[in-house]
Amino acid sequence: MDRRKLVVGNWKMNGLMAQLGEVAAIGALAADHGDVEVGLCLPATLIAAADGQKGGAFIGAQDCHMQGNGAHTGCLSAAMLAEAGASWTIVGHSERRQDQGESDADVAAKAMAARAAGLNVILCVGESLDVRDAGDAEAVVSAQLLASLPDGASADWLAVAYEPIWAIGTGRIPTMEAVATMHAALRAALASRIGGEAGAMRILYGGSMNGENAAELLGIADVDGGLVGGASLTAAKFAPIVAAADGNLAVAA
Known part of the structure; x- marks a missing residue:
C-alpha cells in the first residue's frame, strides 16, 4: 500500500465569509495536484459555505466533542460537523491540549466519536521546548501518541500529526534529522500497538x-504530508507546499 501525501491547512480562529474566495482557489489548486490529498480544516462557521467551494479539496473541522449530544453549551458533535459538510476533523491539537486542558483520554474519546460519525481524523501529538531540550522528545511524544490512540485505529480513517509545540507559528523548526528521528519513533510506536x-498510516x-x-521536510522518509497553519490562509502561500508534496509523491508502505 502507498502512503499518499496529505496536506491539510488548519485555519484556526481565522476566516470569515469574505475568505471563501481563498477556499475556492485552494480547491482549484487541489484539483491541479490530484496525486496529493489536500484539505482545509476551517472554523465551524465556514464549513457549510465552504463545502460548496471546495473543488478538489476536502473540508474538515478543527475539533469535535466526545459526546454525540447533550448539555454541552458551545460544543459541536462530530455528527453536527459531518452534517455541515466536514469529512475530517483534527483532535488533540496542542492549542486545545494547553488552552482547554484536554487529556490524552479526551483526545482518544474524540477520535472515536469522530469515527462513529463517519469523519476521518488527524490526531496531533507534540512536545514542549523543555521536553526537547531535556532529550526526552521521542519517548514523551511516543507515549502521548499511544495514550491518545483510539481503539480500532486504522490508516483507513486516521492520520497522525507531529507538531513540536515550540515550532508552531514561530518560524522555527527542528533539524531535519530531528524530524526524521521523531517520525520514525512514532511509526515504531504505532507498530507496537x-x-x-x-506502515500504511500517514504521519x-x-x-x-x-x-x-516544505520540499525538504516532505522529502524525509516518514513525513507523509503536512498540517499547515498560517501558510494555508491564502492559496498563494499554500500553493508551493502542495506543489512540494506533488514532487514527493506516495511512499510505499
Whole structure:
C-alpha cells in the first residue's frame, strides 16, 4: 500500500465569509495536484459555505466533542460537523491540549466519536521546548501518541500529526534529522500497538511548514504530508507546499 501525501491547512480562529474566495482557489489548486490529498480544516462557521467551494479539496473541522449530544453549551458533535459538510476533523491539537486542558483520554474519546460519525481524523501529538531540550522528545511524544490512540485505529480513517509545540507559528523548526528521528519513533510506536497497519498510516509534520522548507521536510522518509497553519490562509502561500508534496509523491508502505 502507498502512503499518499496529505496536506491539510488548519485555519484556526481565522476566516470569515469574505475568505471563501481563498477556499475556492485552494480547491482549484487541489484539483491541479490530484496525486496529493489536500484539505482545509476551517472554523465551524465556514464549513457549510465552504463545502460548496471546495473543488478538489476536502473540508474538515478543527475539533469535535466526545459526546454525540447533550448539555454541552458551545460544543459541536462530530455528527453536527459531518452534517455541515466536514469529512475530517483534527483532535488533540496542542492549542486545545494547553488552552482547554484536554487529556490524552479526551483526545482518544474524540477520535472515536469522530469515527462513529463517519469523519476521518488527524490526531496531533507534540512536545514542549523543555521536553526537547531535556532529550526526552521521542519517548514523551511516543507515549502521548499511544495514550491518545483510539481503539480500532486504522490508516483507513486516521492520520497522525507531529507538531513540536515550540515550532508552531514561530518560524522555527527542528533539524531535519530531528524530524526524521521523531517520525520514525512514532511509526515504531504505532507498530507496537497496531502492527503492520502502522506502515500504511500517514504521519504529518506540523510546525511552521511553509513554501521555503516544505520540499525538504516532505522529502524525509516518514513525513507523509503536512498540517499547515498560517501558510494555508491564502492559496498563494499554500500553493508551493502542495506543489512540494506533488514532487514527493506516495511512499510505499
